[in-house]
Amino acid sequence: MDSAELLKKLSECVEMGKVNKDAPFPPAMKGMDGADELTRQALEMGIKPIEILNDALIAAMEKVGEKFSQKKIFVPQMLISAKAMNASMEHLKPFFQSGEVKRKGKFIIGTVAGDLHDIGKNLVAMIVEGAGWEVIDLGVDVKTPKFLQAIAEHPEAIVGLSALLTTTMQSMKNTVNEIHAQYPNIKLIVGGAPVTDAFSKEIGANAYAHDPQSAVSYLNAQVA
Amino acid sequence: MLNKELHIKPEHLHVDIENILKGMGMQITDADSYLMELIDNSISTGLQLVQPKACFAIFENPQFDLTKKTITIEGKIFKTGAVVCSMLKRSEAIALFIATAGPQIENLSKKEMAAGNGLEGLIFDLVGSELAENLSELLHLRIAELVNTKGQNVSNRFSPGYCNWPVTEQLMLFELLSNMQCGVSLSPSSLMTPVKSVSGIIGIGKNLRRASYKCNICNDKHCIMRRQNS
CATH class of the missing domain: 1.10.1240.10 (Methionine synthase domain)
Known part of the structure; x- marks a missing residue:
């Protein structure tokens, strides 16, 4: 062969x-x-x-x-x-x-504060990694300072926020606001069962991923 | 107040394979024999690992304030929101409940995920959710049987976190069930551990009935249940 x-x-x-x-x-x-x-x-x-x-x-x-x-x-x-x-x-x-081979980029992901659900976040992490990205998984119930610290360590990364509960969508909004207040140029993708495109626009996220593949498509478009 | 812990055996529980497929965005016609076998085996494993526990307490004479959208039980004021308050307003008594499938299925799901077995992890997660929901349904039916003997009926069941009822109110619900929480605890953000658990409220009264509603009674456009039912 x-x-x-x-x-x-x-x-x-x-x-x-x-x-x-x-x-x-x-x-x-x-x-x-x-x-x-x-x-x-x-x-x-x-x-x-x-x-x-x-x-x-x-x-x-x-x-x-x-x-x-x-x-x-x-x-x-x-x-x-x-x-x-x-x-x-x-x-x-x-x-x-x-360093002989480079990944497409870095993707920081976490489930927002107050939310313990990790299955959707894990699926996205797995598929994004499979698409050639380095994934930095912060886990569940991630408070904003932890996201900010990860961004400080990986300023070139794109960040993904996940929420499964309607009640933790407020946490998502707060985290998006606080990240953008400190890092206006950081790209933020949001997703999770209750999240919609309209909500992502309302809270000022850069993109909404309704499934793992749409997260990959957005990420790939950033490095194309 | 009546307190009761139910003894439900794993063999009384049931997982519908179609709901597992639905959770993965599929219908039965989309699945091949490999996937069907994997789901079947995961359901069998789930039924071996499940540690069903369910308990409830019935509180008489709840007070409803439709203007403030609250229900007062034993002096505790639940800000349930308009939907829950209005659906339960004819209740003569209120049942509060906790039901859990236990931690083992959830742990197995996490273990599979950590080992890179995303599909197996996802299926176990869905099986755990289905079992917790099935357990809540059995509990609901048992409460109905109990009150039917007194000529009373039950309402639909509602959980904090849905229909605009803040999840943080779960704390008060747990306080009222203080001596029987089925081994379920709350995180500082009021989420349950084990995760595959359900807590909630059921109205009891002569003028109540379970409605076959879906999401038309609630205006929460972001709710996960609305997406599942659409």
Whole structure:
């Protein structure tokens, strides 16, 4: 198998969500090498990490995002693809650390103060990471000073705020106001079940993400 | 005041697979056999891990102030908002309740998430929510059975955090159930731990009935329930 074929196969594994040889999903690829094995083989073959990242992994996740937007696939398939992508990224970690390969940018994410729900925030973090971004996850019940501290440490980052309760949307509003008061140029994305586009505009957020893919689309547009 | 802790066994609980799929934006026709099997197995695991606990107390002679949109129970004034106050105004008594599916399913969901298994984590989270909701429904039915024997009916149930009833009022609700909270505690921001828990209020009276309403009684356009029911 030449390098082009290998990258194509790796890309297919990520797109279809084939994590490794032992993974039972997708049934049609049972027993075949997955993203884990193929990334190792690609590196052993001498393919540059940046090529693996751009030509196989990110290309695959773009197709996944497109299919999700067209409602051809749903959240479960996206998550399986993100898992395959992350299996592959494990092999690329040393190259990120050495600076040979760079991520698209940094994304700080957290559930706002007073809200303990983390599932939506975790899904967004997983899929954004799978799309090639470095994710700094601040957790749940994140008070504004913690967001401000993370921004001070990563001033180039884009920030995502999540809320699940109508009653914690006020916290979101306060955090957006306080972040923008100190860092007017920081881009803020808001999301979560009760949040709407109208609410995001009302509180002065830069974008509203109604699902993980729309967060990825906004982030990618910022570095395009 | 009547206090009661219910003994509900896991085998009395039920999780509807269609609701799990709905939680992921899907219908049954969108799911392949792999996903269906995964959900099925997760429901079985959830039913093994669930630690159902439910308790309620009934308080007589609540007072309603429709102008101030409050309900007073045992001297505590709940600012429930217009919807809850108006839906319960004919109550002769009020049941306050707490129901929990316990911490184990939630912990398993977090563990799967931390291991990078987003799909498994999401499904366990949805299973936990469904079990807590199912448990609340069983509790609601038991209260109805109890009061039906006295010729009374029950209203719909309402929870702090919904229908413009501030979640912070959960603190007072817990105070009134001080000796029976089913192991559920409140965070400083009034959220429950374990997260897969439900607390709320049910009206009791001869002139009440459970309505098959959805969201037309409430004007909270941001509410998660409105999106789920739309």
